[in-house]
Amino acid sequence: MVAIVTIAPSAKLDTRSLGLKVVSKMGNMMEGGDHDDSPAWDGDSLDTNEFIITLRLRAPNLDITEVKASITQAAVGETIPIRVLLENNGNTHATDIEIILCEYPDAGDADTENEIKKNGCEEDRIVMRQVIGALLAPDASEESKSIELYLLYPVSAGSHGVYVVVDPLNEIVETSERDNVQAVSTPLESENPFLDVAGEVVGKTALPFAVILLTFALLGVVYLVGKGRRDDVNNRLAEQSSLISVLGSDEN
Secondary structure, eight states, X not given: OOOOOOOOTTOOOSEEEEEEEOOOTTOOGGGTSOTTOOSOOSGGGOOXXXXXXXXXXXXXXXXXXXEEESOSEEOTTOEEEEEEEEEEOSSSOEEEEEEEEEEESSXXXXXXXXXXXXXXXXXXXXXXXXXXXXXXXXXXXXXXXEEEEEEEEEOOSSEEEEEEEESTTOOSOOSOSTTSEEEOXXXXXXXXXXXXXXXXXXXXXXXXXXXXXXHHHHHHHHHHHHHHHHHHHHHHHHHHHHHHHHHHHHHO
């Protein structure tokens, strides 16, 4: 016989007792049926057709409680420290916790945040990764256990929204996955967003343009060298023709 116990995702994380019982079609001892089937479960009243098992529901629950950038502007290529307060309010520890920074056009956008929660952060938008070794579970006197960490956002040209994501691949089984994303409330920018973006565009187009100019210059050099050689050959042919004409006149 196999007993299947279904545990709802919303079940409270604690230790509880669960009773398994096989009943007779004839009823229990109070109904004139099974003489070893009493209503009570404790002590001597625990019958041979009853069995008590203990369920220990254990899972961490990671929650980003605070995200704050100390500054909002820096030069392109520099970094902006972002303070993150991460807590575990589950009843067991979590290990190898990955935390990432994602860069999007808008800051604090609810649709973007919901999209990240639903489908994760796109790979090309991830600008920083960090792994935390472990976050312990709170003891009996605590509601949660928290750690403070700083993530370094690499500044790129323009103005961007930055989102902090914990356990982006959902590798840690938690009581809730809905509190693993939080946005930096204000946009993070380079020192001159418009000029920096314009300079980046010019930089990307300047190199191909320079290559084109260099190619034309090389073609010009090849043309001039070839033209010079052709002129030299033509001059020699003209000299030889003149010499032949002079020799022919002398023989006559």
